[in-house]
Amino acid sequence: MGTQTTEGVQSVARALGLLKILSGHDEGVRVSDAARESGLAVSTTHRLLTTLELQGFAQFDPERALWHVGREAFAVGAAFGRRHNFVAPALPYLRRLRDVTRETANLGILDSDELVTISQVESREIMRAISPPGGRVPAFCSGMGKAILATWEDADIAAFAARTGFRPLTGQSHRGLETAMADIGRIRARGYALDDEEHVTGLRCVAAVVWSPQGEAACAISVSGLAARLQEERIGEIGETVARAAAELTAKLGGVAAPG
């Protein structure tokens, strides 16, 4: 009986799963909790965690008997950030967006069908970051995701939707192609995308796309804040501001908007 699995090498997949569990608990995880959450035997969990630790990907705090994500994971993850080297040049623009709008500014890319927030400049208002860097969201539930999708051909968007489906996160999230395409149309017309509580209830987000030198969407930037603060009358103005910042960043990166 061979190993035909859709998950690859079992022990590796399990270890990576544990790593994800660790990353979901900043306060640390005990062996037995990790075992419970992963569904693995305690001894197996312990062995895998030990292996991760030996390689520096996990860290054990003997005082409190808690496991954490280790430095090596950070080092490896940093390589991913490095490849998306528009992060550093984008920071000044994000900061300015934050200062002008007094809301949180974000930068995200589409990666493996999901929107990944890569960088973030937090609002100085009380609200804490709601989707911290590293977080992933279905593309259709994200302002940045929709802004990027809107640069694609209709057929490609349809194929994407067929492949990934809509994975609505709130009552407002898209759950069908018709309404989504209507939204896409509006995004193309205005030059910016609006996420109206489609990701998290109570949160709005205005996003625009940044182009690569190849004329493809390189990333998107956005401004997000409480719906209560981001009301109709401000949306238009903020949309313009975000779109302008995106255009400037595009220029800075030597990007070009694809021919309409």
Added chain:
Amino acid sequence: MGTQTTEGVQSVARALGLLKILSGHDEGVRVSDAARESGLAVSTTHRLLTTLELQGFAQFDPERALWHVGREAFAVGAAFGRRHNFVAPALPYLRRLRDVTRETANLGILDSDELVTISQVESREIMRAISPPGGRVPAFCSGMGKAILATWEDADIAAFAARTGFRPLTGQSHRGLETAMADIGRIRARGYALDDEEHVTGLRCVAAVVWSPQGEAACAISVSGLAARLQEERIGEIGETVARAAAELTAKLGGVAAPG
């Protein structure tokens, strides 16, 4: 014949090794190169990489047949950064240090006996980042490392040296306890550490320690630049500046310097 584990679960250790290899090649790696570099069979390498990809830790570019670090690695690594939550508050100080000195400003922590650079604000001068974030250095070869060690009891430093040894990286690196302790003494007296080409030849670095609320070293910040630019006459002044910034950051974080 059982599994003698100095490295833990074999397949997991191998997969993590591949991940490190990927992170060392921002331009991407081919299967066969990864196999060569890791010493694994090509088929094994391929299988492990596939597994990493299925879990989002690696990314395959079919166009160019190159493997990269994946988004999940970034997400997991971000958790490590989050735990060291002094990074965000430190950024304004780093930026100011960079602006005042026109050199690169760094923030690092001691983790598993090595100094890990967690954050960095680059000089606007031509020079590219020499030790990018995520990089690790033996503590005694690093200004930040030495600044942190200097806060320990002498006996603890000696024990540390005995355990890890000196792993000199340049001709100037410490390679014995006597000279190292003399250096530590100077660091304590002045309030800042100097790395005089002990990490990379041609590179100097001036570092000071940031204290945690528990009266322990939380992290260190530093300014690094070409030795040619960081000459004797500037060192004293920059040292003061770095030490002052470290003290301000300590205050901001609610930290307290340990009683001398």
Added chain:
DNA sequence: AAAATGTTTTCCATTGTATGGAAAGGTATA
């Protein structure tokens, strides 16, 4: 103080799974 509960950690026989060689399927270079 002893017992009960819930850990972490080690051990080991068993079996299932990771392994690498070989071959098939691709894609450039000569």
Added chain:
DNA sequence: TATACCTTTCCATACAATGGAAAACATTTT
């Protein structure tokens, strides 16, 4: 066309990962 080097799949074999059980330890309850 042939050559070379690559990626990807297949498969029998043996080795390494597994989970149960028990030991070692910590904390709370009786």
